Amino acid sequence: MATLASPAHEPVAEKRKRSSRGADEERSKSRGRKQEGQARTTGQSTAVRDGIRESCLNKLPAKLQKFAVKANDKNSIKKLTSDSTCCSCGLAYLFQTAVKEGDICLAWDDNKPLILGPGLHCLTGYPHTIVKESKKYIEHGPTKIITIHEGEIGYGEENGTPMLLLPGRHIIQSRQFVWNRWLNLAQEVVNIGPLKIIRVDFGRVGVASKAGQRVCLEPGIHLVEPPDVFFHYISTRLQILELPSTVQESADYVPLKVKANVSYRVVEPVRLIDTVQDHKQMIKEVASSTISSIIRSSTLGDIAAHSKKDFLGQEVKGQQRSHSAEGTPFHEQLFSRFMSQVGDKLLKELGIEVVNINVVEIRIENKQLADMISKQAIKISDLEAQHTTLAKEREVKREKALIEKEQATLLSEADIIRATKAAEALKIKKDSELKVQIDEIKMKAQAQAEAMNMQSDAEARHAERMSQTPLHEKLAVINATMGPQVEALKNVKQIAYVPHLPSLLNKNGCFMDYNQVVPDKDGNIMSMAPNQPGQPSG
Secondary structure, eight states: OOOOOOGGGSOHHHHHHHHHHHHHHHHHHHHHHHHHHHHHHHHHHHHHHHHHHHHHHHHSOHHHHTTEEOOOTTSOGGGTOOOOOOOSOGGGGGGEEEEOTTEEEEEEETTEEEEEOSEEEEOTTOOEEEEETTOSEEEETTEEEEEEOTTEEEEEEETTEEEEEOSEEEEEEOSSEEEEEEEETTSSEEEETTEEEEEEOTTEEEEEEETTEEEEEOSEEEEEOTTOEEEEEEEOSOEEEEOOOEEEEOTTSOEEEEEEEEEEEESOHHHHHHHOSOHHHHHHHHHHHHHHHHHHTSOHHHHHOOOOBOTTOOBOOOOOOSSSOTTOOHHHHHHHHHIIIIIHHHHHHHOEEEEEEEEEEEEESOHHHHHHHHHHHHHHHHHHHHHHHHHHHHHHHHHHHHHHHHHHHHHHHHHHHHHHHHHHHHHHHHHHHHHHHHHHHHHHHHHHHHHHHHHHHHHHHHHHHHTTSHHHHHHHHHHHHHHHHHHHTTTOOOOOOOTTHHHHHHHHTTOOOHHHHSOOTTSOOOOOOTTOTTSOOO
16 A cells, blocks of 8 residues: 655755745746836836927927927837947956946947847947936937927937938937937927917017018917028017116206106007107107107196195195196196107007006205205295194194183083983972972861761761751850951950950040050059041041
8 A cells, every 4th residue: 555755854955846846936936027017117108208209299380390209219229239348258357347237338340330238248449338228318339319308399300301300319210310409398489490480478469570570479389491481579568668868958947857757568569560660769769759749748847746745735836837737747637748749649549559658756856956946945845844743733723722612512511411311300309399298288178077977967967967956956046146256366365354345445536545554553544525736637
């Protein structure tokens, strides 16, 4: 019966062979994965480069696209390198040349050009040069290796025909090919032999001559080929043109140095290029002559006039001038007169809109006259400052008085309000007290009335009972007789009894002496004869 050998009894050599085979398989798989990744990366980068080249090709004018040549970097430099010239002789090792990674060796074998890649090469007796493989331009015999970066194109000629090399690496093997230079597409004008690529950015237009006619090139990329000619650019943005300084005399013969500038924009470039060739020089001449005529027709006072305002912002009216509106600054007058004389004409005939004309400097050329006017101006300024200060103080006092008046008015109104409220409160209090008193009186009167009613009822009942007996009837007669006398004497405090009063009244009447009525200390009463002198008659 046969038995199987266990792994523990395998020979050591067999184990080593199996381990070596496994390691080789792992290395092979790893190398395969690495190559697949490199191929995938290479494919992606190639696709990106192809997209960039197509974009660059589409941006070129249509007439130049037929001269464009795409990069052929698929033909790797490794395919151009020759076999190694390394000698097998051991002694020749001392005479070998090492070419590093990233370098190539350009050598000559008699009249045959050789391109050697990295490695050891026996180049003894061979003329050679080592260069960087990344160098932009490498020429070795009929072979040209040209690298074009993004944003530029390469320009060469072959048999008189232009060749435009798109971004990438180009390997050209032709003895008729002549390399010229790299062309930067960011430049405004790119010369390709007799051809010109004109780049017109936004905010300006180009001026060119095509078929003998002056034309306007709108923003974009244009190709100008002979016999057409490109001239220059015209900006359609706002521009400031400095005018030359001049000395002009005013209407009162004062020499003035004037320096100004004009702000303008070109709104109709086609009309401009059809009408005039150098519009800036024309604007300078027209503006300078117009300013000169305005200065000569204005006096120094007109030029120095400006809108004066006090610190309250109120206009200070001055003397009416002949050539300037009252209170209008001179630069505004200059602009309005310039626009009426020149500005409208420039817009209608040339398509140039004048936005502003600014006087940078205007001063008296005569120094002595300028010093004298300056001193007078300083005095006037001091007087104006004093006047302003006084006016300000007056205004402050006025404002202070108004504030005090308002405060007094507010205080008086507050006092009135307080007095009104106090009076209303007092009235309410008195009304309440009076109401209480009235209520008390009403209640007291009601109580008295009720008491009187009760008393009268009692008296009536008492009288009714008394009327039923004789005694009650006699008492009723006495009350009826003496009742009025009792009521008459109710408030009398003393009663004097004069028994002889009736006789005195009969003799003397109502006029008598005190001693005739009242006895003296001894009890005697003075008698008086009737109709005595000095006594009135009865």
